[in-house]
Structure formats: structure tokens, C-alpha cells
Amino acid sequence: MMKRGFRSLHPLVCLIYFIAAFTTLMLYQHPFFLVFTIILLLCFHWALDRWRLLRGWGKMFMILPILFFIITPLINHRGNHLLFYLFNNPITLEAIMQGWIHSLSLLAMLLLFMSFNLVITADKFLFLFSRGFPQWSLLIMLSMRFIPLLRRRLNEIITVQKSRGLSTHDGRFRQRIKNGLLLLQILLTWSLEEGIQTADSMAARGYGLQKRSRYIPYKMKLIDGISIIFLLILTILCLFGWWLGDGVLALTPILEPIFLYGREWTFFFLYIVLIGYPLIMEIREQLLWHSWKQKI
Amino acid sequence: MGDYWRGQRKIMKKYSARFYIFLVVLILTVLLLFIPLLTTEHYLFASVIFMIGSFFPFFLRFEWKKVTGRELVMLAILAALAAVSRIPFASLPSIQPTTFVIIIAGSVFGAESGFVVGALAAIVSNLFLGQGPWTPWQMYAWGMIGLASGLLKNTWFMKHTIGRTIFGILCGFLFGWIMNLWFVIGIIQDFHWSEIIAYYSASFLFDLAHALSNAFFLIVFAKSWIKILSRFKKKYGLLL
Numbered sequence: 133m134m135k136r137g138f139r140s141l142h143p144l145v146c147l148i149y150f151i152a153a154f155t156t157l158m159l160y161q162h163p164f165f166l167v168f169t170i171i172l173l174l175c176f177h178w179a180l181d182r183w184r185l186l187r188g189w190g191k192m193f194m195i196l197p198i199l200f201f202i203i204t205p206l207i208n209h210r211g212n213h214l215l216f217y218l219f220n221n222p223i224t225l226e227a228i229m230q231g232w233i234h235s236l237s238l239l240a241m242l243l244l245f246m247s248f249n250l251v252i253t254a255d256k257f258l259f260l261f262s263r264g265f266p267q268w269s270l271l272i273m274l275s276m277r278f279i280p281l282l283r284r285r286l287n288e289i290i291t292v293q294k295s296r297g298l299s300t301h302d303g304r305f306r307q308r309i310k311n312g313l314l315l316l317q318i319l320l321t322w323s324l325e326e327g328i329q330t331a332d333s334m335a336a337r338g339y340g341l342q343k344r345s346r347y348i349p350y351k352m353k354l355i356d357g358i359s360i361i362f363l364l365i366l367t368i369l370c371l372f373g374w375w376l377g378d379g380v381l382a383l384t385p386i387l388e389p390i391f392l393y394g395r396e397w398t399f400f401f402l403y404i405v406l407i408g409y410p411l412i413m414e415i416r417e418q419l420l421w422h423s424w425k426q427k428i
Numbered sequence: 429m430g431d432y433w434r435g436q437r438k439i440m441k442k443y444s445a446r447f448y449i450f451l452v453v454l455i456l457t458v459l460l461l462f463i464p465l466l467t468t469e470h471y472l473f474a475s476v477i478f479m480i481g482s483f484f485p486f487f488l489r490f491e492w493k494k495v496t497g498r499e500l501v502m503l504a505i506l507a508a509l510a511a512v513s514r515i516p517f518a519s520l521p522s523i524q525p526t527t528f529v530i531i532i533a534g535s536v537f538g539a540e541s542g543f544v545v546g547a548l549a550a551i552v553s554n555l556f557l558g559q560g561p562w563t564p565w566q567m568y569a570w571g572m573i574g575l576a577s578g579l580l581k582n583t584w585f586m587k588h589t590i591g592r593t594i595f596g597i598l599c600g601f602l603f604g605w606i607m608n609l610w611f612v613i614g615i616i617q618d619f620h621w622s623e624i625i626a627y628y629s630a631s632f633l634f635d636l637a638h639a640l641s642n643a644f645f646l647i648v649f650a651k652s653w654i655k656i657l658s659r660f661k662k663k664y665g666l667l668l
Binding site: 203204207208238241242245246248249252254257265266267268270271272274275276277278279281282283286290300301305306308309310311312313315316317319320321323324327328330331332334335339340 | 490515519520544556623645660
């Protein structure tokens with residue numbers, strides 16, 4: 133699939149967006165902000181892959197936030213608005229609000245990381261990593277190459293050893309665990325010996341003789357520079373808003389009304405633009421595409 | 429005679445340096461675990477600082493070190509092995525020998541390699557399974573487990589089955605507690621003792637399973653794995 137929209141930007145821009153979004157998301161603990169964050173992120177996921185990834189993770193998305201929503205009021209008893217008693221436990225309105233905020237912010241965080249996985253693919257991750265840490269990124273790349281190989285070998289070992297009766301599927305529990313690690317032990321000795329060959333072939337091709345060169349597949353364009361400046365300004369403004377105390381729902385001593393008022397709207401607007409930035413890029417791409425089609 | 433004493437002093441120096449590193453890491457880890465309970469104002473900031481302070485020196489030390497191709501490949505294989513080691517145990521819930529592989533790697537190849545294998549296993553397995561807010565915590569926890577087992581490798585503790593078993597059990601619980609921090613710090617920002625205890629007791633059974641499986645693996649397999657890796661290290665003259 134062609135990379136377009138937000139994903140066609142330089143990986144550094146994407147990384148800055150995710151760091152900024154993650155920071156502001158952690159700081160702005162307000163249900164009003166969080167609900168809009170979730171809506172925007174869901175739209176972004178729709179634009180990215182039509183929710184294909186989200187469908188696979190559906191269960192976790194339901195269970196964890198609901199768990200938080202239920203547990204928090206049961207163990208948190210702070211607040212003045214007593215609603216009712218559950219098994220001699222006072223349930224307060226503040227605690228329910230807190231649980232609501234927790235589960236929303238967990239959901240938003242998970243959604244943000246899902247989109248991180250879609251946007252910052254392994255190659256972009258390594259590109260970003262290799263700027264500061266070339267040795268680590270070489271090591272990560274080597275290790276990533278070994279994972280599919282070891283998987284194939286392991287399946288081979290499992291098939292062969294099954295014929296000897298070594299299996300993790302039947303027998304007593306203790307024996308199954310033992311068999312599992314015996315399979316790994318075979319994999320260990322096999323792979324270490326083979327690994328030496330890989331290393332020697334690396335040495336034969338001149339590893340370590342010179343400083344390693346790098347292939348740089350991404351170039352900074354004008355729009356990337358503008359995006360970075362734009363995102364940084366928005367982040368600083370949002371941090372300022374948090375410092376002023378906007379965007380955080382005060383629960384104690386007095387429960388703040390959920391609906392925004394006054395200055396909070398300004399920061400709400402800035403925050404929404406920051407979180408929705410990738411969505412803006414996707415929409416821009418669509419509009420450009422339509423206008424070009426009409427020109428033809 | 430002079431040479432002998434100089435050598436002895438060098439060894440002493442090496443050991444005491446190791447001891448201090450271990451002490452500092454231990455203190456930082458303990459502080460990291462207790463900070464949410466002690467300070468309720470700036471724990472978020474403070475715990476991140478502690479994490480970076482105890483993680484980055486080792487991370488950068490490896491980055492700047494000159495490593496041969498063989499050593500590099502071997503570290504990559506050990507980390508990949510730790511990451512795929514869950515596959516044979518897919519039918520056995522909450523049992524995975526990743527921590528065992530990291531402990532063994534640390535206790536044969538030393539603290540730095542143990543740290544690298546632990547942190548690398550976390551990055552690589554998350555690159556395949558999907559990164560999440562838990563990635564840095566996993567890197568930290570497994571890296572520190574490898575580091576600790578490497579630092580203790582020449583002590584009585586790690587040379588006997590009893591000591592190794594205790595170490596494995598401790599690692600199982602510490603890993604779980606560090607991993608719980610990602611939502612304690614990320615989500616529940618305004619928390620209370622009772623909440624912490626409730627969330628930590630919710631994960632107790634999983635941590636117990638992890639600790640017991642570590643202990644089992646270490647009792648049954650530690651000797652043969654250490655033998656295999658030591659032999660390999662000697663055969664190919666790896667200096668890690």
C-alpha cells in the first residue's frame with residue numbers, strides 16, 4: 133500500500149507527535165478532553181487501516197478499562213458526595229468520576245499506542261534509533277532477523293522431537309514444562325553454532341574495519357519542518373495550560389463541573405488540534421487528491 | 429611479588445567496583461518501587477528520573493564499547509532465543525522461560541551482556557508483538573535482572589542451586605512489580621496506599637506463577653545451560 137497522509141511525513145515528525153500526544157494525554161485528566169481524544173483517535177485509526185488492527189485487540193480494549201471503572205470506586209473512598217453503600221463500602225461520586233477518568237485515559241493511551249505501531253513501523257523505528265545509537269540498532273536488526281529463523285527451527289525441532297514422545301501437549305504438568313525447555317536447549321546449541329558462521333561471514337565482509345555507513349531513506353521536506361515547529365508550539369501551549377490548572381478535573385476539595393468554562397475552551401481547542409494533527413494531515417491528503425482529480 | 433600484589437589489588441578493585449555498581453542499582457530500584465508510596469507530589473517526575481539514571485549509563489556504555497562480530501551475533505541470538513522461548517509453552521498459560529534465559533546469559537557472560545540480552549529481548553519481542561506503554565518498563569525490568577545476575581555471578585549466591593532459586597523467585601516478583609508501575613504511574617496519578625495494594629494483589633497470582641516457573645527452570649536446567657554456554661564461550665574465545 134502506498135504511504136500517504138501522516139505516514140508519508142518524516143519519521144522524526146511522527147515521533148515528535150507521539151511524544152507530544154502521550155505527554156499531554158498523561159497530564160490532561162479531564163473526561164471532556166479524554167472523550168474527544170478517543171473520538172479523534174478512533175477516526176485516525178479508521179483513516180489508517182479501517183480498524184483492522186483494533187478488531188484484533190478488541191477484547192483487551194473492553195476488559196482493562198471496564199476493570200478500572202469497576203475497581204476504582206470500590207477502593208477509593210474520598211469525596212463528599214456519598215451516593216450509597218455497597219457491602220458497607222461507601223461509594224462516592226468523586227470515586228466514580230475518578231474511575232471514569234482512569235478507564236478513559238487507559239483507553240486513549242492504548243489507542244495512541246496502537247496508532248504508534250501502525251505509523252512507526254519497525255523500519256522507521258530502527259531509522260530513528262540508529263541516529264543516536266548505531267550499535268544498539270545493529271544489534272536490534274540482527275536479533276530481529278533471528279526471530280523468524282529461530283521460530284522456523286523451533287517448529288522443526290518440535291516436529292522431530294514429537295516422534296520421540298517429547299511434547300509440551302501431553303503428559304504430566306511437570307514433564308510438559310521440562311520438555312518445553314529441552315526443546316529450547318536443542319535450539320540454543322544449534323543456533324549458537326550456526327551464529328558463529330554468521331559472525332564470521334560478517335567479519336569476511338569487513339565488519340569493524342571502518343566506521344559503518346548508513347542508508348538514509350527519508351529526507352526532510354518543507355512540510356516536515358513546518359509540522360515540527362507547529363507541533364512544538366502547540367505542545368508548549370498545552371503544557372502552559374496544564375500548569376495553569378486547566379484541563380484537569382478537580383475532584384477534591386470541591387468537585388468541578390464537567391462542562392468546560394472560560395479559558396479552558398482555548399486550551400481545549402489547542403489540545404484537540406495537537407491530538408488531531410495526523411487526522412488533519414489525512415484529510416488534507418484526501419482533499420488534495422480530489423482537487424487533482426478534478427483538474428484532470 | 430610486586431606484580432602479585434598489584435594483581436591482587438586489581439582484582440579487589442574490580443570486585444569493589446562491581447559491588448558499588450550493584451549497590452547503586454539496588455538502591456535505585458528499591459527507591460523506584462517505593463517512590464509512589466513515599467511522595468505523592470512529584471513521584472511521576474522522580475521515578476522517571478530514577479529509571480533513566482539507573483538505565484542509561486549501562487545503555488550508553490554498551491553503545492560506546494567496541495564489540496566483535498561474534499560477540500554481537502551471540503548477544504543477538506540469546507535475545508532472540510529469550511523472545512521466542514514462549515512458543516513451546518503456548519499451551520501452558522503464564523509460564524515463559526524468558527527470564528530464565530536472561531538470568532543464565534547474565535551469569536555466564538557477565539553483567540553487561542546480561543543487561544544487553546534482557547533489554548534487547550524486550551525491544552525485539554515488542555517490535556513483533558506491538559509496542560505499548562509497557563515497553564520501557566519491560567526493557568528496564570529484564571535489563572536489570574540480567575545485570576544483577578551478572579554482578580552476582582562469582583558470588584556464593586549464584587553458584588549454588590539454593591541461591592539461584594531464591595534469585596529466580598525474587599526476579600519473578602520484582603519483574604511483576606516493575607511492570608505494574610506502567611499503569612500506576614501512567615494512569616492512576618492521584619493514588620492511595622489501598623489502591624496500590626489492591627492492584628498489586630490483583631497481579632499476585634501471575635507474579636507467583638512467574639516466580640515459581642523461574643525457580644523450577646533454575647533448579648532443573650541451570651547447570652546444563654551454564655555448562656553449554658561456558659563451553660561455547662571457551663571454544664570461540666568470547667571475551668564478553
